[in-house]
Structure formats: structure tokens, C-alpha cells
Amino acid sequence: MSEAVTRPGITTDALLASLDPLLRAWLPRQRWFAGKGRPITDFALVTATELLPPTSELGLLHLIVRVRQPQVPTQLGGAPAPPADCYQLLLGIRRELPPRLAPALIGHVTRGPLAGFTVYEALHDARMSGFLLEALRVQARIGKLRFERDPHKDIGDDLAPRMLAAEQSNSSLVYGDTFILKLFRRIVPGVNPDLELPLMLAREHCVQVPAPAAWLLGAGEDAADDVNVLGVLQPYLKGTVDGWELALQELAADRDFSDEARALGRATAEVHLALARALPTVTLGRAQMELIAGGMADRLDTAAKAVPALLPYAPALHTTFEALADLGRGEETWTAQRIHGDLHLGQCLRSPAGEWSLIDFEGEPSRPLSERRLPQPPVRDVAGMLRSFDYAARSHEPWAPEWAGDCRAAYCAGYEEVSGRDPRTDPVLLRAYETDKAVYEVLYEARHRPDWLPVPLAAIKRLSTNGPATDPH
Numbered sequence: 504m505s506e507a508v509t510r511p512g513i514t515t516d517a518l519l520a521s522l523d524p525l526l527r528a529w530l531p532r533q534r535w536f537a538g539k540g541r542p543i544t545d546f547a548l549v550t551a552t553e554l555l556p557p558t559s560e561l562g563l564l565h566l567i568v569r570v571r572q573p574q575v576p577t578q579l580g581g582a583p584a585p586p587a588d589c590y591q592l593l594l595g596i597r598r599e600l601p602p603r604l605a606p607a608l609i610g611h612v613t614r615g616p617l618a619g620f621t622v623y624e625a626l627h628d629a630r631m632s633g634f635l636l637e638a639l640r641v642q643a644r645i646g647k648l649r650f651e652r653d654p655h656k657d658i659g660d661d662l663a664p665r666m667l668a669a670e671q672s673n674s675s676l677v678y679g680d681t682f683i684l685k686l687f688r689r690i691v692p693g694v695n696p697d698l699e700l701p702l703m704l705a706r707e708h709c710v711q712v713p714a715p716a717a718w719l720l721g722a723g724e725d726a727a728d729d730v731n732v733l734g735v736l737q738p739y740l741k742g743t744v745d746g747w748e749l750a751l752q753e754l755a756a757d758r759d760f761s762d763e764a765r766a767l768g769r770a771t772a773e774v775h776l777a778l779a780r781a782l783p784t785v786t787l788g789r790a791q792m793e794l795i796a797g798g799m800a801d802r803l804d805t806a807a808k809a810v811p812a813l814l815p816y817a818p819a820l821h822t823t824f825e826a827l828a829d830l831g832r833g834e835e836t837w838t839a840q841r842i843h844g845d846l847h848l849g850q851c852l853r854s855p856a857g858e859w860s861l862i863d864f865e866g867e868p869s870r871p872l873s874e875r876r877l878p879q880p881p882v883r884d885v886a887g888m889l890r891s892f893d894y895a896a897r898s899h900e901p902w903a904p905e906w907a908g909d910c911r912a913a914y915c916a917g918y919e920e921v922s923g924r925d926p927r928t929d930p931v932l933l934r935a936y937e938t939d940k941a942v943y944e945v946l947y948e949a950r951h952r953p954d955w956l957p958v959p960l961a962a963i964k965r966l967s968t969n970g971p972a973t974d975p976h
């Protein structure tokens with residue numbers, strides 16, 4: 504392993520001179536780039552670490568880059584875009600790119616210390632991704648990067664890597680169908696719940712969440728002991744199918760999904776119980792409930808400004824949030840705890856033996872990390888799943904409301920079997936969280952998939968008529 508960060512004499516400014524024009528053009532085309540549609544006004548290297556110095560024919564460069572973009576208020580509202588985002592990049596450097604790596608090309612460098620080299624996306628290169636696994640295996644420390652592992656887990660040294668083809672917000676490498684390494688793309692300073700929570704759950708022997716086997720940390724920018732989580736290696740659950748795909752398959756075959764939904768409810772409750780054991784819980788009283796209801800009402804107003812189709816329903820939806828605030832005015836209290844935070848069918852993997860696992864504990868990436876790490880009522884995750892059954896049923900032709908209703912009921916029943924509490928016994932809370940999620944989905948679909956907008960809008964219509972939250976009609 505090289506100890507070099509950058510070679511003596513090569514400053515990050517000089518590296519930037521080599522890479523700036525190529526990366527400015529390449530970054531906005533990446534799926535995970537959050538600032539699409541806004542020009543890049545400033546581009547800087549936060550850290551540059553030579554994992555393999557490009558002295559010979561081959562080099563591997565780890566970069567954290569900071570991209571500044573103007574804070575144009577988006578037409579579709581929502582939180583204002585941050586003034587700067589940091590991204591993790593792994594660049595391969597070769598004199599000549601072999602034809603098999605042509606799709607990974609970023610560009611040919613014409614100036615600076617890398618002039619004459621070709622730069623490409625290193626994760627497509629088995630030699631580079633093999634290097635990352637080896638670094639985790641031997642717990643390498645290179646510059647400010649710390650490759651760490653659970654000493655009790657074996658990591659083989661002969662696992663063939665491949666890049667995962669899935670459309671995702673980050674980038675993942677699968678090693679010999681044994682491990683999957685997720686490399687985070689947008690780097691937010693602080694503890695990433697996608698490492699924090701699975702580590703805690705592993706200590707609780709929670710079998711529903713793959714336990715991290717190794718992780719990659721980088722130094723934060725502020726205090727000396729700040730760390731950024733850059734990647735997590737966990738067991739690859741071979742042969743699994745995600746809940747969204749499975750639900751659509753079952754719908755297409757006109758098959759009931761309620762046994763699966765019940766098992767998913769049980770798995771969710773197991774994870775919630777383990778999280779409540781592992782991390783502090785807090786009691787929510789009047790002030791907190793009013794704050795939660797106020798946040799939901801604000802998000803509705805913002806979304807209704809951005810998506811006028813929401814406007815006719817807004818007054819009725821506000822009564823749902825007022826009911827939540829009123830609930831807090833009584834004597835009752837609720838428990839909040841760490842939760843998944845972005846639970847939907849696509850985050851659940853079912854093994855061939857019928858066991859469900861939950862993945863991707865990052866929370867909603869658009870929310871600040873401090874907010875994502877707050878204890879919240881677990882019913883928020885339940886509401887996310889209930890919305891997901893509705894989504895699946897609505898994406899089927901003809902619409903299958905009974906199918907969704909059966910899944911929703913079975914999921915809540917399964918949840919109760921393990922937790923001892925049916926989420927439907929808190930109808931005001933459940934309804935408020937489902938409404939909040941549907942409002943979020945309206946904004947999400949308007950931004951990303953306008954063709955899907957009728958799906959959450961149909962739920963908005965239903966939820967504004969004061970019918971029971973679990974009524975699919």
C-alpha cells in the first residue's frame with residue numbers, strides 16, 4: 504500500500520488544473536449528482552489521496568470535491584439547494600484506456616501534472632475495485648483515509664468485483680456475490696446513519712439488517728476528530744429480490760401479497776425493537792407534537808405552492824395536522840426512537856427462503872443529517888410502507904385497491920405480532936404521517952417523475968375526504 508497522499512511537488516491546485524475542465528463536464532451527467540440543471544460556479548478539491556500513484560501506467564486517485572452552484576430558488580419549492588455539495592470520486596489514471604473500459608472514460612488530460620494521461624471512473628476497473636477491498640481487508644491507512652473492518656469477519660482476498668447496475672443514489676460494488684461495498688457519493692459531514700444504525704443493530708443481533716463488515720472513513724474538514732463516512736461493506740444477500748419488484752410480479756400474476764406483507768410488518772417491528780434497545784428513546788409530549796404537526800403543515804404549504812394540483816385539498820389536509828397538534832394537547836405521550844427514516848418496498852430484500860431484510864438506513868437524503876438522526880415516532884416508517892402498497896396497487900392496470908387494502912392490514916397485523924402494538928391504534932398519528940409522506944411524494948414525483956404524479960395525488964384525494972387512513976378506496 505502506498506503511503507503517499509500526493510507526490511511531493513504536486514499540489515492539489517496543480518491537480519485541480521489537470522482535472523477541473525474534465526470533471527466540470529462529467530459530474531453533472533452522473534445520476535447521483537444532486538445539482539443538475541444549475542451551473543457550477545466553483546469547483547475545488549477538498550482532499551486528494553493517491554491510492555496508487557500514477558507514476559507508471561496505472562494510478563488510482565481518491566478525491567473529495569466541493570461543487571458550488573447558485574442558489575436559484577427551484578420552481579418546485581422545497582428546501583433551498585445548499586450553496587455547496589461535496590462528492591466522493593475515484594478516478595483511474597492510465598496512459599491508454601483498454602477498450603473494455605471505454606464506457607468509463609472521463610477524458611484525456613491536456614494540462615497540469617497529469618497531462619497525457621486518461622482519466623476514467625475507477626469503479627468499472629476490477630483492478631481498482633479489487634484494491635479497495637484489499638485496503639479494507641488489511642485496514643490500510645492512506646493519507647486521511649481509514650479503511651476499517653470488523654476483526655471478527657473474514658474478508659477473502661479472491662473475490663471478483665463487479666459494479667452494481669442498479670439505478671441508485673450512491674455507487675455499489677459487488678465482490679464475488681459475497682460482499683457489497685456502497686460508496687457514498689454526496690458526502691455530508693458527520694455520522695452517516697447508514698453505518699451507524701446497522702452497526703448498532705448488529706450489536707443487538709438483529710438478523711433483519713446486514714451487519715457492516717468494513718467501512719471507509721475520511722477526515723472531516725473542521726475539528727481534528729471529525730470523520731466522514733465514505734463507504735460501507737456488508738454481506739451481499741445473494742438471490743434476494745426487492746419488495747417493489749416482488750409486489751409488482753405478484754400483482755401482475757393476480758396473486759395475493761398479504762403473507763409477504765405480514766412478514767414485512769414483523770421484520771419492521773423487529774428492527775424497531777432492536778433500535779429502541781440500542782439507542783436512546785424520548786417521550787413526546789404536547790410541545791413536540793405541536794412541532795411535528797407544524798412541520799407537516801409547513802411542508803404541505805410549500806408543496807402546494809409548487810404543485811397547484813394540491814391546492815384544492817390543502818384545507819382538508821390541514822385539519823389532519825391540526826388533529827395531530829390537538830392530540831398533543833391531551834394527557835397522552837408517545838415514544839420516539841431512531842427509525843429507518845425512508846422505508847418503502849424498494850428498501851426491503853426478500854431471500855429465497857422468504858426472509859425479509861431492510862437496507863439503506865441513510866434516511867431521506869434531502870433532509871439535513873441532524874434531522875435524520877433525531878428520534879421519531881416509529882409509525883413514520885409504517886406510514887412509508889403503507890404508502891408503498893398503495894403505490895404498487897396504483898401502478899397496476901386495473902388499479903387494485905383491495906390488494907393494497909389487504910397488504911396494509913396484513914402489514915399492520917404482522918407489526919403487532921412482534922411489537923405488541925397495532926399501528927392502527929394510533930389513527931390520528933398514522934394518518935398524519937401518511938398524509939405527510941403523500942405530500943412529500945407529490946413533490947418528489949413532480950420533480951423527478953411527472954408521469955407518476957397521479958399516484959400520490961390519488962392518495963391525497965382519499966386522505967382529504969376524512970376516510971380511514973387504511974381505506975384504499
Ligand SMILES: Nc1ncnc2c1ncn2[C@@H]1O[C@H](COP(=O)(O)OP(=O)(O)O)[C@@H](O)[C@H]1O
Nearest residue numbers: 669671672673674683713737738739740862863
Ligand atoms: N446487502 C445487499 N445484498 C444484496 N443486494 C443489495 C444489498 N444492499 C443493497 N443491495 C442492492 O443495491 C441496491 C442499492 O442499494 P441501496 O442501499 O438502496 O443504495 P442507494 O443508497 O444508492 O439507493 C438495492 O436496491 C439492492 O438491489
Ligand SMILES: O=P(O)(O)O[C@H]1O[C@H](CO)[C@@H](O[C@H]2O[C@H](CO)[C@@H](O)[C@H](O)[C@H]2O)[C@H](O)[C@H]1O
Nearest residue numbers: 672747845847848849887890891892894944947
Ligand atoms: O430511492 P430512494 O430511497 O431515495 O427514495 C426516493 O425514490 C423512491 C422511488 O424510487 C420514492 O418512492 C416512491 O415510489 C416507490 C415506487 O417507485 C414507492 O414504493 C414508494 O412508496 C414511493 O414513496 C421515494 O419516495 C423517494 O424518497
